Amino acid sequence: MDAVKGGMQPNPILQDAIPEEQRAAAAARLPAMQPVRPGEWLRQDEAFSGQLAEKARLIAEMPEKVMAVRPEAMDAASELLTVVMAELELNPRYRMEGEGVRRPDNRLVTIDTHAPMHTLSRLMQEDFCILQKQGDEHVLTAALLCFPSAWTLSEKIGRPLTSIHIPVPSYDAGIAARVQRLFDGVQPGRPVWRANHLRYDLPDLYQPHTEANPRPVGNQQSPYERSERQTVLRLPGTGAVVFSIHTTMVLRAGA
Numbered sequence: 001m002d003a004v005k006g007g008m009q010p011n012p013i014l015q016d017a018i019p020e021e022q023r024a025a026a027a028a029r030l031p032a033m034q035p036v037r038p039g040e041w042l043r044q045d046e047a048f049s050g051q052l053a054e055k056a057r058l059i060a061e062m063p064e065k066v067m068a069v070r071p072e073a074m075d076a077a078s079e080l081l082t083v084v085m086a087e088l089e090l091n092p093r094y095r096m097e098g099e100g101v102r103r104p105d106n107r108l109v110t111i112d113t114h115a116p117m118h119t120l121s122r123l124m125q126e127d128f129c130i131l132q133k134q135g136d137e138h139v140l141t142a143a144l145l146c147f148p149s150a151w152t153l154s155e156k157i158g159r160p161l162t163s164i165h166i167p168v169p170s171y172d173a174g175i176a177a178r179v180q181r182l183f184d185g186v187q188p189g190r191p192v193w194r195a196n197h198l199r200y201d202l203p204d205l206y207q208p209h210t211e212a213n214p215r216p217v218g219n220q221q222s223p224y225e226r227s228e229r230q231t232v233l234r235l236p237g238t239g240a241v242v243f244s245i246h247t248t249m250v251l252r253a254g255a
Contacts, residue, residue, distance in 0.1 A: 012050025013205055015248045018197070018227045022248070026197035026227060033182060033192040033232065041191050041231055042087055042124055043246050049105040051205065051247075055121045055146040058206055065208070066146045067117050068157045073142035076130050076240035081116035083235060084124065094123075117144045129243040131183065137161055138183045138241055147205040147247045149198065149228060150215035188236035193229060200224040203249055223255035 025032065058066050069077050088094040088101060095102040100110045101123060109122045120128060127145050131138035137160035145153045156164045161179060186192060199222035200207070209215040229246040 011203055013047055013054050013249065014050075014203060015045055015047045015250050018225060018248050018250055022195040022227050022229055023197060025193070025195040025229075028194070032194045034194070036191040036193050036231055039090065041233065042084070042091075042126055042244070043229070044093055044104050044125060045248070047248075048103075048125055051125050051147075052103075052105075052122065054205060058146045059118065059121055065153065066206075067121070067144055068153055069117055069142040070158060073130050073132065073240070076132065076235060076238040077116040077142050078113065079235045079237050079240070080128060080130065080242055081111075081113065081119055083233075084120060085111070088123070117142065120144055121146065126244040126246045129245075131161070131241045131243060133184075133239070134160070137180060140164055141240075147245070148208045149196075149226065149247070150207060150209040152208040152210050155210060182232065183241050186232050186234045186241060188234045191231050191233040193231040195227055195229050197225065197227045199252075200226045200249070203251070205247055205249060223252050225250050225252050 025034065055066075085101075089096060093104040097108060100108045102108050103123065109119070112119045117128070121144050127147055128143065129140055129145065130142040132141045133139075139158065139160050140156055141158070143153055143157065151164075161183070182192070199219060201216075201222050201224070203224050207215065227248045229248070231242075231244045231246075233242045233244070234240070235242060
């Protein structure tokens with residue numbers, strides 16, 4: 001049910017507002033990265049429970065469409081879970097309890113080190129993409145992508161950065177080179193972030209589109225605003241780069 005007027009209950013996967021710093025970051029020219037402040041790599045907001053429930057539904061119904069781990073990415077996926085767990089140990093909203101973690105909404109999650117991406121889906125609002133250097137480019141080798149914004153995981157897995165961004169018009173050769181330099185240069189323990197801001201006609205977080213059937217571009221009358229806070233982090237052990245996505249979807253004021 002949508003976030004609506006007339007006393008109806010709001011959609012639990014939607015947030016109240018896009019953070020102002022995120023709106024400002026979205027207006028900057030690509031890739032427009034800035035340092036992540038300490039303790040702010042991963043975020044939890046008012047849509048936490050709703051979005052994690054939506055992830056659980058998608059994984060139960062279509063796991064092959066929202067998760068993929070190639071064999072060469074297994075060590076990186078395991079390391080990502082270890083790095084996230086270290087973050088959560090410092091986060092007062094989470095509590096370590098034996099073999100599990102108590103989430104901010106009081107649900108207990110058992111940590112399954114044999115299924116790191118699935119475990120991450122039960123802990124964090126963020127989606128996670130793992131990219132590893134192969135030749136001159138970083139290749140998408142694993143992903144938890146429950147909330148795609150107009151792209152399809154099965155089309156992109158195993159492909160390099162330049163190919164992943166086809167057919168994004170603004171992603172030209174110059175930006176591609178800058179993004180590759182960013183992925184080459186990002187240092188462990190020093191994540192960076194950027195944001196985007198798009199108009200959508202539907203509030204669904206799972207909105208995959210293929211290269212042959214791209215999403216119609218929203219306009220000023222589209223009722224929903226969608227913004228992704230995108231962070232880039234290098235894992236210290238495997239050296240893989242993690243691209244994480246925290247999705248904010250709001251009903252536009254006046255819609």
